[in-house]
Amino acid sequence: MNTTRLHSILFLGAAFALGGCGKPETPAEPPKMPPQEVGVVSIAPKTIEIFTELPGRTTALRVAEVRPQVSGVILKRLFIEGNDVKEGEQLYQIDPATYQAAADSAAAALSKAEAAADLAKLAVERRKKLAANDVISKEAYDDVIATLKQADAGVAVAKASLETAKIDLEYTKVMSPISGRIGRSYVTEGALVTARQANPLATVQQLDPIYVDVTQSSTELLRLQREVANGHIKTADNGHATARLSFEDGTPYPLDGKIQFSEVSVDADTGSVTLRAVFPNPKAQLLPGMFVRAKVSEGVRENAILVPQRGVTRSPKGEPTALIVGANNKVEQRVLQVDRTVGDQWLVTKGIEPGDRVIVEGLQKIAPGREVNPVEMTSEK
8 A cells, every 4th residue: 555545535534523523403484474565455435436438329319300281392401511500590581472472362362252241231230120020021130140140151261271371381481490500401492392201301400418328237226225225325405417428438527417317118029128318518529329338427426435446356266355464463354245346446346444454566576374464556657
């Protein structure tokens, strides 16, 4: 054995001997982690106004189709299409020549009838004295009395004929039956129109105020009635619910309306009920047939529990759940019953009590049963 190898063996043996004389070291315990910090919101009951968003269509308050009452040729159109017109404003002029002649003829016939009545009256006065003195027979006197009555009847017929002729002459001026906005004209000058024809000459629609018809399911209507009956929702004192509108592109309409009535029957095909709201429309921004979305006020709910949506998740069963900071700052999981969204919050009907601290931040780092460090969230966060 060479000297170098012998020295190596002796060195290793000495090292093992020294190592065997020492005590084994105890591994150090890992440091205890502090509780996870989470953001919480303390729940306090509030009084809120409940709104339901429903689709709807605008409808003119009044619609009048303008039709001629007499036949003739249109001489003039006296309005500008798309402008506002007043009730009683003349829209068209029908050729009045034949109707003027008929009125003149009726006036002449009345004059003739009145003259005949005057003669018959004089004859009665003359024969009255003769009959009193027995100069003429009673039959002769009765004849002149009958003649006078016939003359008076002729005067009445002539007056009625003249009145009819005047009415027809007046009808050659086609007037607007209501105030509103008139659409396009379906006839031009020179067109022949007939009395009470099926096709209108034009249409006038009253746009201020304007109706908005929306539909609500009968199920929702029954639920609302139950909540009002149970005292969960209080309606306005005047009994008229408030409604707000937004256009199809989401732009809000600046003026509020009122629900005027609800349909008395349920549509058998859709199971819905029609609600009609009335909105002021001074600038004619709402036009008939427009699609809108109406937010209908269902009333005021007192002691409502609102939970931020970011603090509510879904379980594998699809149930809404929330994590609560309970006693000793331990995390608890609650299954909730939610009614609807109110802005960025859920309206909760069961599962959350006033004073509960709902975790809204740090949900991914915690689990039920763990101790946490709750930090109250402020509006700035």
